Amino acid sequence: MQTLQEKASQWSGVDTADAFAIDDTNMFQKLGLQIFINLSTNFYTRVYDDEEEEWFRSIFSNSKKEEAIQNQYEFFVQRMGGPPLYSQRKGHPALIARHRPFPVTHQAAERWLYHMEKALESTPDIDADSRVKMMNFFRHTAFFLVAGDELKTQKQQIPCKHAASKPAES
Numbered sequence: 001m002q003t004l005q006e007k008a009s010q011w012s013g014v015d016t017a018d019a020f021a022i023d024d025t026n027m028f029q030k031l032g033l034q035i036f037i038n039l040s041t042n043f044y045t046r047v048y049d050d051e052e053e054e055w056f057r058s059i060f061s062n063s064k065k066e067e068a069i070q071n072q073y074e075f076f077v078q079r080m081g082g083p084p085l086y087s088q089r090k091g092h093p094a095l096i097a098r099h100r101p102f103p104v105t106h107q108a109a110e111r112w113l114y115h116m117e118k119a120l121e122s123t124p125d126i127d128a129d130s131r132v133k134m135m136n137f138f139r140h141t142a143f144f145l146v147a148g149d150e151l152k153t154q155k156q157q158i159p160c161k162h163a164a165s166k167p168a169e170s
Contacts, residue, residue: 007147008140008143008146009140012139013139018136018140020140022079027081027133028082035123036077036080036082037069039119039123040073041069042119042122042123043072044060044068048060056112104145105146109142109143113138113139116135120135
């Protein structure tokens with residue numbers, strides 16, 4: 001049985017080593033807080049203005065844009081070498097659990113990645129090497145979440161061993 005990381009690599013086309021190349025450089029020190037804020041603002045502006053894919057924009061309809069921006073940039077800062085802003089405010093990131101309420105499908109991952117790639121390209125002061133490393137991490141992570149979502153779906157369909165039918169006790 002494949003691990004979630006193996007599925008993420010297979011589906012994303014990004015080798016695990018390339019996905020985690022973001023750990024080779026402290027991206028937070030290299031880019032600074034404001035770049036992460038700008039990236040997340042740019043990303044969510046694109047998501048909330050997505051006129052082509054109403055189904056995708058609707059995923060975020062119950063979220064406040066400002067809160068989504070803050071959650072994302074704080075997670076990115078923490079994951080890429082900065083202070084644990086996200087954990088201090090919200091606890092452990094637990095990406096799969098936090099994304100459980102959303103339809104994390106292959107199609108949704110691709111649309112998320114489309115907006116993130118455009119946001120990376122249009123956020124000034126992110127050098128080409130950092131863009132590549134970040135996009136590899138984002139692509140792998142998006143499909144890690146898809147794999148986690150499919151695992152959740154499988155567990156809902158397969159009853160645990162304790163749910164096997166037993167004769168009722170009198």
